[in-house]
Amino acid sequence: MPKRAYECGSCNEVHELHHEAERCCQPDINDVWLCDICEESHDEKEDAEKCCIGKVKARGVETVRCPSCFRDQELVRYAVEIEVAGHCSECNPHFSIDDTFKxxxxxxxxxAENLERSM
Incomplete structure (x- = not known):
């Protein structure tokens, strides 16, 4: 006479008892760290701290509006581009060599300042 068994839905291993099949491939729970800004998960706390460090504004500024394309920019890179060259790289990716280095x-x-503040 055939005997009833239970198959795991993930690995297809056959078990005699229903609860054994349920427990077979239960997902592992991993501890992760979430970035404060974008909430992306990271395995290490340090990685989460550094994730969006470039998006944090120095000088307490939330956004900077590009006078050329009128986009509100949040990244430090764009804010600096606007400060140095008067436009962001989204509307005009060309900068002088001196401006690029600056x-x-x-x-x-x-x-580096933002990273020091967050530590």
Whole structure:
């Protein structure tokens, strides 16, 4: 006479008892850390802290409006581009060599400051 069994829906392993099949491939629970800004999950706390550090505004500014394209920009990179060159790279990706170096240095400086503040 055939005997009733229970098959796991994930790995197809056959079990004699219903609760054994239910417990077979239960998902593991992982501890994750959520970024304060975008709420993306990260395995490490440090990664979550650094995730959107470039989006945090220095000088307490929430957004900066580009005078060329009138977009409200939230990223430090765009705010610095507007400060240095008078436009963001979304509307005009061309900068002089001097402006490119100045933008890179200021972005690195502000991100370092934001990182120090968050520690």
């Amino acid at each position: 933008i890179g240095d200021l972005v690195d400086q502000q991100i």
